[in-house]
Amino acid sequence: xxxxxxxxxxxxxxxxxxxxxxxxxxxxxxxxxxxxxxxxxxxxxxxxxxxxxxxxxxxxxxxxxxxxxxxxxxxxxxxxxxxxxxxxxxxxxxxxxxxxxxxxxxxxxxxxxxxxxxxxx
Numbered sequence: 001x002x003x004x005x006x007x008x009x010x011x012x013x014x015x016x017x018x019x020x021x022x023x024x025x026x027x028x029x030x031x032x033x034x035x036x037x038x039x040x041x042x043x044x045x046x047x048x049x050x051x052x053x054x055x056x057x058x059x060x061x062x063x064x065x066x067x068x069x070x071x072x073x074x075x076x077x078x079x080x081x082x083x084x085x086x087x088x089x090x091x092x093x094x095x096x097x098x099x100x101x102x103x104x105x106x107x108x109x110x111x112x113x114x115x116x117x118x119x120x121x
Contacts, residue, residue, distance in 0.1 A: 052101040052121035057111045058092065061085030066107055068118070072100045080118050083111060094120060 001018045061083040068080050074094045081103075083090045098120040105117045 052119040055118040057115045
């Protein structure tokens, strides 16, 4: 048995805790850890006039980080940027190989779902 002293609303209490052994299937199970959000895959929209493909924001949120700039070569699955929504960071990945033609958003900018964020050619 272990004895602890805790303070609640300014008043001290003495608490004794006893370890309880479990038998068989009643053994405590480890709590699952929260999984990191999976990268969000985008499908490009129609080709742009300049011959590139638009990447659209899959969710509404705030751009937490931009990982590419115009002229960067990207492969399918490369993280283009991170959108923060509901305190979760959601990576947005390139849907195909190519070269970044335009980055249409900047760090700290609010984006809506299906808003154009990057053009890849």
